[in-house]
Amino acid sequence: MALRHAALLAVVFLATSANAQMPPQSVGVFELETRTVPRTIVEPGRAIASAEVEIRPRVEGTVTEIVYSAGQPVEAGDVLFRIDPSTYEADLRAAEADLAAARASVQEAEAALQRSEQLLGTGTSQAQVDTARSSLEQARATLQSATVTRDLARTELERTTITSPITGVAGFATVSVGDLVSANQADALATVTQLDPIDVEIWAPSARVLSLIEDISSERVEIAESITATLTLETGRTFDAEGQMVATSQSVSETTGSRATRFRFENPRHVLLPGMFVRSEVMLGSTRAIIVPQSATERAPTGELTAWVVADGMAEQRSLQEIGTHEHGWIVTDGVAAGELLAVDGLANLAPGVEVQTIPVMLDEDGIVRDLKGADTPGDAEAE
Known part of the structure; x- marks a missing residue:
């Protein structure tokens, strides 16, 4: 029994000695720095026709032809x-006849007034001259009324030909030839x-809009002279045109708590159609921030974003405040500082206060960790 106890103590002693002699865990790190990065927001949006007109008749009659396809x-x-x-042509002819008769009446009344004025005092009284003048005024009023009637009849006839008030694409006809x-x-009808150009309405939560206003007021964000947007379609493909901001709504939706902004896009091939949902990335301007690779971070179920830094040879877990993404990293405004060492490789089994050995690494353009001493070799470490 005593012998078994002594053997157990020996095993524990050897294990403890081995652990004490184990070197610190190696982690790949690189030094954080503050950069000027684009300030963008990614929000959902929906395509809306920049102009849409419902075609309705302005006169009554039977449809004789549907001209378009x-x-x-x-x-x-x-x-x-x-x-x-046919009915409107007849109305126009009648109106033109009435107009011709009115013109003749004016000429007759003008001649009668002229004769009365010439004979005034030699068989024609002033009362007769006044009557002739009144008749002329009545004839002129009748002529004006006849002119209006003729113009209206001509307009009604023109309205039997229904044209498009805008350039666009015509939808299906809701009537057939012969319909009244x-x-x-x-x-x-x-x-x-x-469809070209086409608008996209993008919604951003009012809280995010307020946060952006605060960033602008505190000069943390510099707004670009021209605010633009790019779109990702439902297929995942990037739409091949950049949109310009048209206007921002002056109210917040009571149901969604979002504020709408419209952007206009060239759409010559009619890829975007009204009602399509898209994901938009709006380029607002630029900001000074630290880029933390997404591969070096974890997000808890609560939404908290964390990363590991190395300070005085010890691992520390930091909670990060991010405002979006750029390339392969988070745009971080709080939680880490320029000059600190961010752990990006060998993150397994890290715990707060654990002693670590740092190995300088770099990130390539794809966000993959590369050893500074052998960046082009197949054995380079990759982000976990």
């Missing part, structure tokens, strides 16, 4: 529908949508 581009002024013009339509009816 659905889904094809149309220019402003292109004919879309024609309505039977009425002036300003509730149902549109078709819709013309402008």
